[in-house]
Amino acid sequence: MGQGRLVLILVALAAALALPFAAGPFWTGLVTQMYIFGLLALSVDLLLGHAGLFSLTHASFFAVSAYTVAILQVRYGVPTALAAPAGILMGTALALLFGLAVRTRGVYFILITIAFGYVVWGVAHRWSSFTGGDNGVTNVPFPALGPLAVGSHTQYYYVVLAAIVLCGLGYRVLIRSPFGLALRGIKASETRMQSLGYRTSLHLYAAFALSGALASFAGVLYVYYNKFVNPVAASFPVSVEAALMAIVGGTGTIVGPFLGAAVVLGLRNWVSSFVEMHHAIMGVVFIATVLWAPQGLVGIAARIRARLAKGRDG
Amino acid sequence: MAEQALRVDGLAKVFGGLAAVDGVSLAVAAGERRVLIGPNGAGKTTLFHCITGTLKPTSGNVALFGRDVTRLAEYSRTALGMGRTFQITNVFPDLTLGENLALAIVGTDRRKWVMHRPVAAYAAVRRQALDSLERVGLEGRADQPAKLVSYGERRQLELALALNTNPKVLFLDEPCAGLSPAERQRISQMIAGLPRDITVLMIEHDMDVALGLADSVTVLHQGRVILEGSPDEVRANSEVRDVYFGHA
Amino acid sequence: MTSAILQAINGVSLAALLFLLASGFTLSFGLMRVVNMAHGAYYLLGGYIGLSIAEKTGSFALALAGGGAAIVVVGYFIDRFLIRRTGENHLAQVLLTVGVAFVLGDVALQIWGGDNLMVPAPAYLKGAVILPGDVYYPKYRFVLIFLGVAVGVLLWLLYKKTQLGAVVRAGVDDREQVNATGINVDRLFVMVSALASFLAGLAGVAGGAFLTLYPGAEWEILVYALVVVIVGGLGSLEGAMIGALIVGLLDAYGRWLLPEFSYFVLFGPIALLMLFRPRGLFGREY
Numbered sequence: 007m008g009q010g011r012l013v014l015i016l017v018a019l020a021a022a023l024a025l026p027f028a029a030g031p032f033w034t035g036l037v038t039q040m041y042i043f044g045l046l047a048l049s050v051d052l053l054l055g056h057a058g059l060f061s062l063t064h065a066s067f068f069a070v071s072a073y074t075v076a077i078l079q080v081r082y083g084v085p086t087a088l089a090a091p092a093g094i095l096m097g098t099a100l101a102l103l104f105g106l107a108v109r110t111r112g113v114y115f116i117l118i119t120i121a122f123g124y125v126v127w128g129v130a131h132r133w134s135s136f137t138g139g140d141n142g143v144t145n146v147p148f149p150a151l152g153p154l155a156v157g158s159h160t161q162y163y164y165v166v167l168a169a170i171v172l173c174g175l176g177y178r179v180l181i182r183s184p185f186g187l188a189l190r191g192i193k194a195s196e197t198r199m200q201s202l203g204y205r206t207s208l209h210l211y212a213a214f215a216l217s218g219a220l221a222s223f224a225g226v227l228y229v230y231y232n233k234f235v236n237p238v239a240a241s242f243p244v245s246v247e248a249a250l251m252a253i254v255g256g257t258g259t260i261v262g263p264f265l266g267a268a269v270v271l272g273l274r275n276w277v278s279s280f281v282e283m284h285h286a287i288m289g290v291v292f293i294a295t296v297l298w299a300p301q302g303l304v305g306i307a308a309r310i311r312a313r314l315a316k317g318r319d320g
Numbered sequence: 321m322a323e324q325a326l327r328v329d330g331l332a333k334v335f336g337g338l339a340a341v342d343g344v345s346l347a348v349a350a351g352e353r354r355v356l357i358g359p360n361g362a363g364k365t366t367l368f369h370c371i372t373g374t375l376k377p378t379s380g381n382v383a384l385f386g387r388d389v390t391r392l393a394e395y396s397r398t399a400l401g402m403g404r405t406f407q408i409t410n411v412f413p414d415l416t417l418g419e420n421l422a423l424a425i426v427g428t429d430r431r432k433w434v435m436h437r438p439v440a441a442y443a444a445v446r447r448q449a450l451d452s453l454e455r456v457g458l459e460g461r462a463d464q465p466a467k468l469v470s471y472g473e474r475r476q477l478e479l480a481l482a483l484n485t486n487p488k489v490l491f492l493d494e495p496c497a498g499l500s501p502a503e504r505q506r507i508s509q510m511i512a513g514l515p516r517d518i519t520v521l522m523i524e525h526d527m528d529v530a531l532g533l534a535d536s537v538t539v540l541h542q543g544r545v546i547l548e549g550s551p552d553e554v555r556a557n558s559e560v561r562d563v564y565f566g567h568a
Numbered sequence: 569m570t571s572a573i574l575q576a577i578n579g580v581s582l583a584a585l586l587f588l589l590a591s592g593f594t595l596s597f598g599l600m601r602v603v604n605m606a607h608g609a610y611y612l613l614g615g616y617i618g619l620s621i622a623e624k625t626g627s628f629a630l631a632l633a634g635g636g637a638a639i640v641v642v643g644y645f646i647d648r649f650l651i652r653r654t655g656e657n658h659l660a661q662v663l664l665t666v667g668v669a670f671v672l673g674d675v676a677l678q679i680w681g682g683d684n685l686m687v688p689a690p691a692y693l694k695g696a697v698i699l700p701g702d703v704y705y706p707k708y709r710f711v712l713i714f715l716g717v718a719v720g721v722l723l724w725l726l727y728k729k730t731q732l733g734a735v736v737r738a739g740v741d742d743r744e745q746v747n748a749t750g751i752n753v754d755r756l757f758v759m760v761s762a763l764a765s766f767l768a769g770l771a772g773v774a775g776g777a778f779l780t781l782y783p784g785a786e787w788e789i790l791v792y793a794l795v796v797v798i799v800g801g802l803g804s805l806e807g808a809m810i811g812a813l814i815v816g817l818l819d820a821y822g823r824w825l826l827p828e829f830s831y832f833v834l835f836g837p838i839a840l841l842m843l844f845r846p847r848g849l850f851g852r853e854y
Contacts, residue, residue, distance in 0.1 A: 060659045106842040113603055113658045113802065114847060117794050121838055124791040128831030135828065182438035184426050187415075191423045194412040201372065201406075202427035202485055203398035209432075242787055246666050253663070286674035292667025296660045297653055 026160045040267045041170045042227045047251035047263035049220035055257030058193030062245045063123035067218040069240030071097035071225035076143035086149040094222045101218020108210040130237040142236025256304025325350040325519035331380030340366040342543035351516040355530045356523045358540035364523045373397045403487025405478045413467035421449035424484035452480045472503045492522040575820045581709035583816025584716020588771035590796040590808040592764025598740040598803025603661045608790030609669035614639045614769025615776030616680045619687045639769030640762045684780040708778045801851025
């Protein structure tokens with residue numbers, strides 16, 4: 007890894023560690039959200055940037071895991087040590103079921119994931135006896151593992167930071183592995199991969215499950231931050247925004263989705279302070295990204311770097 | 321009698337009323353170099369697709385070393401030893417040459433499922449990839465993205481990919497198409513130098529290359545086999561000449 | 569009349585509405601390879617505009633026509649200046665049109681507010697009919713069924729029996745073919761697109777006179793239309809018809825028999841389809 011890169015990472019890490027003290031509770035909360043949704047965007051990008059599958063159902067795993075944690079902790083008094091893993095398990099189980107969608111490709115895959123996502127939202131919305139309907143589940147406590155209990159939002163910020171750094175490192179190993187390379191091969195040419203001996207649908211199914219597990223983990227982090235969960239967490243806009251964050255930041259990278267989350271959440275926060283139409287603003291960002299910056303911020307950065315290099319040599 | 325590496329019985333592929341392959345049967349002995357020739361539209365590539373599993377035939381059977389593979393998926397056939405190149409170059413453009421080959425190398429074994437070690441940690445894979453690149457004349461280019469190398473070089477990569485899947489029967493679809501004379505030489509030499517424990521079936525338009533490499537030739541016309549024989553027999557046959565140069 | 573039959577009529581009336589929306593969506597894809605996720609927003613906006621027309625003029629017929637026409641205009645501009653720029657990149661199309669839907673939704677919210685609104689329909693269409701067994705049943709559901717069948721028959725005739733339909737069918741099968749015959753493909757695309765937009769707007773007015781219009785309705789109806797298209801197969805008119813019937817009936821029976829789990833009932837057929845026929849009943853490999 008280049009010197010410059012290493013320095014950049016260390017600076018970013020230092021800034022992240024210092025944030026709660028330098029910037030106060032509002033920013034701490036906002037950046038925690040950026041971490042959580044960045045992780046959700048990362049899970050979507052495992053499929054989008056590496057396997058070439060555009061899934062619009064990841065809010066399902068996110069929400070199912072959040073609801074599982076919430077219901078277990080609030081209604082049945084189950085401690086974090088069991089509730090959190092249960093959340094991830096439930097979300098991943100759903101991903102194993104929805105992974106059926108990998109029997110299709112292209113447009114069909116996109117539409118089917120949208121439909122699946124709506125089923126989960128619909129269940130959260132209508133099965134009110136269990137999910138609390140539109141009100142959802144509230145009063146979720148901070149996580150506590152025996153003597154180690156999170157006591158404040160600042161403390162939780164560090165928990166989330168540690169979580170995403172670990173996830174990021176694990177993700178890095180995964181995408182550099184033969185499995186990760188195989189996904190990129192499938193994205194480039196599935197027929198070629200099959201002729202090289204790969205059972206591509208199985209690879210994609212495994213990727214879908216892993217991606218669902220990561221989204222579920224984001225859901226666990228989310229519910230402890232938000233302290234409640236309602237059907238909105240499973241809604242279509244959440245899935246679409248996760249994909250948008252990955253694209254705005256730059257697909258196929260590890261930092262891209264987090265950068266994208268920062269941009270999208272930051273923008274929404276800034277805009278909603280003076281205008282009510284935040285969905286419309288999101289819509290404009292989607293349109294603008296598709297038309298003018300399909301490679302996202304990482305792509306823009308690469309283009310700027312290339313132009314600077316040309317300027318130097320030229 | 322030498323074991324039959326490949327046996328095809330009554331293979332047919334019909335597209336909406338048109339029979340691209342119309343009842344082809346052939347048998348290739350282990351270690352043989354068989355060349356498939358025929359004018360454009362004779363059904364050669366479609367025949368390859370049906371044998372390797374890229375397409376499902378309308379009827380007929382395919383057996384590899386005596387084992388019926390007609391109902392097996394393409395990836396299973398590769399695992400059993402079928403390797404192929406494509407007529408239209410089908411490499412991975414955004415991946416480096418080294419990565420292209422790594423995919424081929426681990427494609428037929430369990431390493432493709434490893435998720436916890438980087439590809440770069442597999443020294444044996446790297447070495448095999450570098451060896452391959454050298455053999456096809458692409459040494460030193462392992463870290464270049466495939467989309468940046470020339471058409472001819474990508475064709476060489478295409479061949480290298482197929483060779484790295486541990487093939488027992490190799491299907492080459494016009495390996496020399498679009499190559500310069502020097503590149504053609506290199507590729508034909510490579511193919512000629514392949515060990516005899518690999519059986520080779522080749523589609524080729526260039527008569528000199530084809531007849532120079534072949535042990536025997538199968539001539540296809542309008543989806544049917546019209547002649548099978550040694551290169552000399554085929555060269556002398558008037559019907560073949562008609563098909564190529566007269567009325568098709 | 570038994571509950572089961574009443575539920576069937578419920579299902580068929582929903583199917584009629586869904587068919588209006590799904591037919592345009594599926595033909596747009598079949599011919600132009602365009603996935604337009606703003607179709608639900610077209611429905612909602614068309615409904616709201618029809619509502620305003622009906623309130624101002626008192627004419628339901630004008631509302632239906634006006635709602636449809638307004639969306640033809642909106643759809644044309646979105647097609648020409650936005651969707652065209654995405655080529656056949658489906659990911660880009662989905663993101664772009666979702667963005668458009670978000671914008672349209674918020675604009676509608678600003679203009680018509682967030683309350684549940686209903687398009688005023690003339691009295692002779694509303695009210696109840698008395699069915700065998702002394703059952704009172706909403707007349708309007710039959711109006712919807714009639715509308716759905718009428719449009720279905722018209723589209724069918726257009727698609728299967730006219731020159732234009734033949735060209736569209738050929739185009740759905742093989743676009744190169746249509747290009748080669750020298751027919752003005754651009755104009756064809758604009759026409760099919762306009763038809764799809766009109767049907768969506770019309771559906772909004774027709775639906776809005778019975779189901780209400782509210783922010784979020786555009787996504788709920790779109791998802792149903794998507795399931796119709798998935799089940800029926802992208803690009804197939806027959807698929808849209810049969811798919812709409814299946815989805816409509818499943819939804820009606822699901823809500824009746826398992827109200828809290830009715831969404832599961834919708835999920836069932838998709839899952840089954842995934843296992844046995846991923847491209848839908850009448851779909852083709854794309």
